[in-house]
């Protein structure tokens with residue numbers, strides 16, 4: 008087979024890099040820190056692999072040989088989908104291998120916000136645990152409370168399983184269409200119910216957003232959304248930051264009835280130093296670590312590498328994103 012040119016735009020683990028190097032010519036160049044090397048390799052590249060960098064129209068226009076882009080992520084909002092489709096470039100991603108890990112992270116945020124884990128741990132570290140804590144520092148139960156899920160795909164369902172089966176939580180979900188639970192998730196039958204958004208927001212003690220970023224979800228979590236939430240409810244975002252209007256979130260915390268927010272994702276990442284979300288006392292911010300465990304990041308890199316090798320060999324890759332559907 009002819010050796011093709013691969014441009015790795017974000018570091019891959021050595022074993023995955025070796026799989027690529029065994030078959031193809033590989034250049035590793037991060038456009039954020041090695042711009043000149045990246046720019047030199049791009050026009051020759053048949054395949055791109057990496058994540059967390061915008062692969063936009065301008066970049067694609069400089070890559071006339073490109074056949075495939077393999078993202079080390081499940082989310083594809085960094086990619087110019089229409090342009091990829093128009094140019095006949097395949098887009099691959101990493102669905103499925105990160106579901107359980109991201110669901111764990113979301114649950115960490117549920118527990119941290121409701122039981123005030125970070126705040127009370129800091130109290131101990133600061134030497135302020137000088138007497139038994141009083142009611143003013145009590146938290147709220149998670150078990151038995153109602154969970155409202157926006158997005159009920161692979162990860163949403165992994166969160167629902169934890170909530171329903173582990174914490175006895177009734178689950179209400181809102182998605183583009185109802186899921187056939189008998190066929191796809193029998194363990195959630197009778198435990199998770201497709202619910203109109205207004206009813207979900209009025210009934211849920213925790214609202215978890217696990218949505219992709221698209222034209223239909225950008226900014227959809229707005230002031231009217233927060234106003235419709237049950238007083239005292241908690242908001243968690245594990246999907247994408249730009250689905251939330253962050254000013255509206257802050258207003259709901261400061262002037263509305265939102266109890267707390269747990270956020271793994273932000274409209275701008277890394278979170279700007281001036282963002283009030285960084286230090287708000289009732290916000291638990293995380294630096295986009297949903298899938299960031301050794302095991303899962305390796306599984307993502309492995310799947311992305313397999314996708315790329317299959318595509319360049321003319322085979323149908325394991326996980327192709329349908330750019331025509333976007």
Ligand SMILES: NC(=O)c1ccc[n+]([C@@H]2O[C@H](COP(=O)([O-])OP(=O)(O)OC[C@H]3O[C@@H](n4cnc5c(N)ncnc54)[C@H](O)[C@@H]3O)[C@@H](O)[C@H]2O)c1
Pocket residue numbers: 081082083102103105109157158159160161162163181182183184217218219220221223224245246247271272295296297298
């Ligand atoms: N925080 C992290 O590190 C992290 C990790 C992985 C994924 N994510 C994000 O989570 C997203 C979801 O991943 P997934 O694998 O579960 O995707 P998925 O495609 O399996 O599920 C997406 C769900 O969102 C619903 N949805 C889409 N648009 C909607 C709309 N306008 N209104 C209501 N529902 C809508 C779909 O119906 C589906 O239920 C990814 O696209 C990514 O952006 C974040």
Ligand SMILES: O=C(O)[C@H](O)CO
Pocket residue numbers: 058059079080081082083105297298
């Ligand atoms: O979409 C994903 O896979 C995560 O957000 C990591 O980028």
